[in-house]
Amino acid sequence: MKLEIDRDKLLSEIEALAAISDAEPPAVTRIVFTAADVKARAWLRARCEEAGLAVRQDAIGNTFARWAGSDPKAAAIGTGSHIDAIPNAGKYDGVVGVLGGLEAIRALRRAGFHPRHSIELLVFTSEEPTRFGIGCLGSRLLSGSLSAEAANKLKDGDGESVEKVRRQAGLGGELEEAKLPTDYYKAFVELHIEQGPLLEQQNTPLGVVTKIAAPASMRVSLEGAGGHASGVLMPDRRDALCAAAELILAIESAARNTGAVDTVATVGICDVFPSAVNSIPSRVRLSVDIRDTDLARRDGVMKAIEDAGRAISANRRVAVHTELVNADAPAECAPTIVAALSDACRKHQQKFLPMISRAYHDSLFMSRIAPAAMLFIPCRKGYSHRPDEYASPEDIARGTLVLAETLAALSA
Numbered sequence: 001m002k003l004e005i006d007r008d009k010l011l012s013e014i015e016a017l018a019a020i021s022d023a024e025p026p027a028v029t030r031i032v033f034t035a036a037d038v039k040a041r042a043w044l045r046a047r048c049e050e051a052g053l054a055v056r057q058d059a060i061g062n063t064f065a066r067w068a069g070s071d072p073k074a075a076a077i078g079t080g081s082h083i084d085a086i087p088n089a090g091k092y093d094g095v096v097g098v099l100g101g102l103e104a105i106r107a108l109r110r111a112g113f114h115p116r117h118s119i120e121l122l123v124f125t126s127e128e129p130t131r132f133g134i135g136c137l138g139s140r141l142l143s144g145s146l147s148a149e150a151a152n153k154l155k156d157g158d159g160e161s162v163e164k165v166r167r168q169a170g171l172g173g174e175l176e177e178a179k180l181p182t183d184y185y186k187a188f189v190e191l192h193i194e195q196g197p198l199l200e201q202q203n204t205p206l207g208v209v210t211k212i213a214a215p216a217s218m219r220v221s222l223e224g225a226g227g228h229a230s231g232v233l234m235p236d237r238r239d240a241l242c243a244a245a246e247l248i249l250a251i252e253s254a255a256r257n258t259g260a261v262d263t264v265a266t267v268g269i270c271d272v273f274p275s276a277v278n279s280i281p282s283r284v285r286l287s288v289d290i291r292d293t294d295l296a297r298r299d300g301v302m303k304a305i306e307d308a309g310r311a312i313s314a315n316r317r318v319a320v321h322t323e324l325v326n327a328d329a330p331a332e333c334a335p336t337i338v339a340a341l342s343d344a345c346r347k348h349q350q351k352f353l354p355m356i357s358r359a360y361h362d363s364l365f366m367s368r369i370a371p372a373a374m375l376f377i378p379c380r381k382g383y384s385h386r387p388d389e390y391a392s393p394e395d396i397a398r399g400t401l402v403l404a405e406t407l408a409a410l411s412a
């Protein structure tokens with residue numbers, strides 16, 4: 001089999017999709033179920049149909065484009081990613097895995113390959129949490145990680161429900177039907193830009209992902225007592241911001257103390273009330289994001305944070321309330337799929353790095369219903385989620401070639 005990637009066509013499609021956007025180029029903004037997203041879906045559907053694939057959408061808009069294998073009843077081989085983009089994003093996040101997946105399928109067809117297992121391109125709805133505050137909405141529903149009932153309750157910033165906006169976007173059916181049976185896929189592989197600098201730094205063109213870190217997030221509110229900055233003397237203070245400052249450092253220590261490089265914790269939001277120069281802060285709200293590749297270790301960090309909150313609360317007479325927003329389990333990629341990707345790299349004499357995905361992806365959820373792994377290509381300086389995100393044509397074509405080879409091996 002002589003596999004050849006049509007690089008020019010693939011690149012022109014990446015440009016064409018980037019133009020369907022609500023931002024000035026080179027920025028891309030494509031938020032789920034907006035007019036730009038609906039237009040991009042229609043454009044993509046036409047590309048898949050042009051390639052001879054049978055396209056269907058489920059109730060949340062996950063799109064499946066299938067190349068039927070010679071044994072159509074056998075579990076399918078899935079590949080794909082997402083096309084939604086956060087405000088002021090770049091062209092490559094998600095898109096490389098979708099259009100690269102499509103080109104991989106076309107390359108296999110041109111090469112005269114005939115799969116035994118059907119090969120399916122999967123485009124996930126709302127990988128980005130921009131609109132509904134939850135990432136991987138489509139893959140959570142597919143994998144049963146989020147119930148239809150919980151999804152129906154989600155609302156966007158304007159108070160519009162998932163149920164309403166998906167119907168406005170032309171999607172019928174019931175969300176309950178989105179969940180896939182656990183024997184639907186024999187394998188799932190996602191091609192993606194690294195969104196980190198390691199491959200570029202190590203001058204290695206490909207990364208085979210062995211583990212996907214998962215986030216847990218918490219909201220913490222602290223309530224002390226306000227007052228005039230001149231009148232309340234220090235022994236009487238119950239300053240919520242001082243308590244928050246102590247807690248932020250305790251959160252940093254909790255992550256450092258695991259001794260594992262994979263543990264990270266971040267306080268990204270600190271809202272102070274009333275935020276006036278001569279007023280003692282009475283209320284503070286913090287966001288906490290904790291990530292790790294090991295579930296027990298990450299849960300240990302969360303417990304350490306709660307313990308610290310209790311101790312600080314007692315010392316400072318400031319009420320500390322922690323609320324869990326979400327806590328997804330990290331995933332180990334399937335050794336069989338990691339091996340298939342590694343073999344495909346070797347077959348094409350490509351160096352690769354086994355690595356950890358520190359960002360999470362739809363594959364995190366797909367791994368709960370199918371053996372799954374990911375293939376990374378470098379992106380310049382690790383930049384992602386910004387307009388100057390960039391992956392080179394050579395790297396995109398190389399990743400697509402290795403993906404095609406892997407799909408061939410898995411579907412034979």
Ligand SMILES: [Zn+2]
Binds near residue numbers: 094127
């Ligand atoms: Zn992505």
